[in-house]
Amino acid sequence: MSSTSIEAPAASTGNAVSVQATTDRVSSGWVLILGATSGIARALAHRLSQDGHSLILAGRNQEELTRLASDLRLRHNVNAEVAEFSALDYASHPEFFENCIRQTSGRLKGVLLCYGDMLPQAATEKSFDDARRVIDVNFTSAVSILSQAATYLEERKSGFIGVISSVAGDRGRQSNYTYGAAKAGLTAFTQGLRNRLYKSGVHVLTIKPGFVATRMTAGLLNTKSPLVASPEKVANDIVRAIKRRRTVLYTPWFWRPIMALICSIPESIFRKMKL
Amino acid sequence: MMSADSLRGTSELLSGWGNYPRELCRTRSIESWQDAENAVQSSNTTNVIPRGLGRSYGDSTLTQDGVVLRMGHLNRFLAFDPESGVLECEAGVSFAEIIETFLPQGWFLPTTPGTKFVTLGGAIAADVHGKNHHVDGSFGNFVNRLTLLLADGAIIDCTRDNDPDLFWATVGGMGLTGVILSAQIQLSRVETAYCDVTYRRTRNLESTLEMFTATHQSYRYSVSWIDCLAKGASLGRGVVMLGNDASAADLPRKLAAAPLKLPRRRAKTIPFDFPSFALNPWSIKAFNTLYYAKNRDRREFVDFNSFFYPLDGINHWNRIYGQRGFVQYQALFPTETAHVGLHQLLERIAKSRQASFLAVIKGSGPATQGMLSYLFPGITLALDFPNRGKATRDLFEQLDEIVLEHSGRLYLAKDALTSADTFARMYPRLSEFQRVKERVDPNNRFVSSQARRLGIVTGLELNQSEAVGNSISAGAH
Missing domain, CATH: 3.30.43 (Uridine Diphospho-n-acetylenolpyruvylglucosamine Reductase; domain 2)
Structure with a gap:
């Protein structure tokens, strides 16, 4: 696309400005966002930039990521780099992660896993390929890339890992249990990771958003409902939870009692319900 | 994913x-x-x-x-050259965001409508204008390039040189040629976030129009509030606001410390639709009389928010018109017929007692080449009417006739009621x-x-x- 032609010089001027400004903010460090084009990830990227963090935006769509990076540089005067990341290409993960470390000159401080894939439940019932895709994107690939991150941060004895799981993983419901199962696996995995990394001072946050108005949920949710949160609100909650070293974050907060209630229903009754 | x-x-x-x-x-x-x-x-x-x-x-x-x-979430800044002030961004970026990011660096919009809560894409599609139209023309003049998504799925770069027809059909084209994905525009250099503003009260329409003519050369910004309920000898009386960008040297010491910083103001919110009786000829008369009396001739420094966007300080101000909403009538008369046309229009409006207190006139300058762009040299008048159904439609039909008779036209971004036939004669x-x-x-x-x-x-x-x-x-x- 020829429209990108002026991006190069202009983006590099933006860089030249930002390099100077960010040297005072080294303590803020670099954060890697996996799946940076998602609605929550975009809001997180802005929120972290406001705090002066430098960012690596990783995902599949390089053009989108480049636009997001330009925006962060121009709005917040920070470093923002893009990296190609394909969740299902497990073999590429070690090299991808090494490149991230190199790109940040060893100052990678945090990793946020923000991607996910929600196919309709019915599709995953009819097609094992669809079911496997949901499990692999949401769970298997996370095991692969988070293991890389965990090993690196464990050696450095500092940093954080934030993982977006889901309230759907708290209890299997007929309307969404394949996705729920993958997220339940992810939740358990981050619990174990948190336990393992505690002694090395690396903080692991499990994030369970409820209904969020993003592209993934477009058309499924009534965005005016009080139950539906904006990505910005969720991003704010996440950043605060990381600063306060919380373990499990429900966002918005009321999902904690809602899910506690749902989980407290005996299975003998739950099996008859339509949830 | x-x-x-x-x-x-x-x-x-x-x-x-x-x-x-x-x-x-x-x-x-x-x-x-x-x-x-x-x-x-x-x-x-x-x-x-x-x-x-x-x-x-x-x-x-x-x-x-x-x-x-x-399109509001397609709002990323793509490139900016701090030397030339050329900005490329996606269509969903709002003027408020542009100001927030670039005013502190000494750049402002080359022209802006009366609210900053418009997107870049919308501003181009309506070829919006501002208080500096008589000097700088409308927004289309400052667009270097559009990135357009066309109906066949192609994404193209469109400039006034590579496809002038498509460019000038899109500028002012109300989104009907394709989706504007991004655009490259020219920002304008400012030393401060303030205007040096002079206020002059006028006795009637003649003196308001004379004031415009007399000051067009010397002021970059001009606009006039008018009392649309005033009749007879006072018909068209108003408060003319004339302004120039304040230079850093002009600013009083108190403001000069942070010349590009906008003073914080707390936005008020209209929490719900007002009942329909809140606006009536008496309440509007009272407002207009007070407003006219209060605005003595004076000169002061006014920050950009207060000068360009007075109504942005009140969230949801459209709710004062209640559930049934309102319709704005914005008409343009060419210079030659402006005086007579406006006179007739204002008389008709004053007689109807339907108009609201938000009435504004402004002198316009040379047109852009936009095929459906609104302004050419003349005088434009904009006022709000609470929607009263048939009464409003009947009045608007009569107003349309006056506008047509004097070779005037209506603004697409404001229009809600006119007919295909009338529109074709205007454009x-x-x-x-x-x-x-x-x-x-x-x-x-x-x-x-x-x-x-x-x-x-x-x-x-x-x-x-x-x-x-x-x-x-x-x-x-």
């Missing part, structure tokens, strides 16, 4: 800023270029129309059997626009309720336009 199935839209009762008409529309949020491509190419919809922050007043961003593309370049539309969008992928009503888009099935006509005459729900 998102699921491919984002084709569904949600349905919402949508309206423009006037809250009239309201139509049940399917909407879809556009967050990436891919989203926009999918939406335009989707086979589940017959047509689409982009919508930014919904600040056009009427039905420009509604469509009943298609999908309204909400002689309509057929030129339609030829471009036929070339880039032969199957009428891009359609709005306004384009149907005004016959801008032709060749639509009859039952579609009938359905829309019905809903408009049914009025606000």
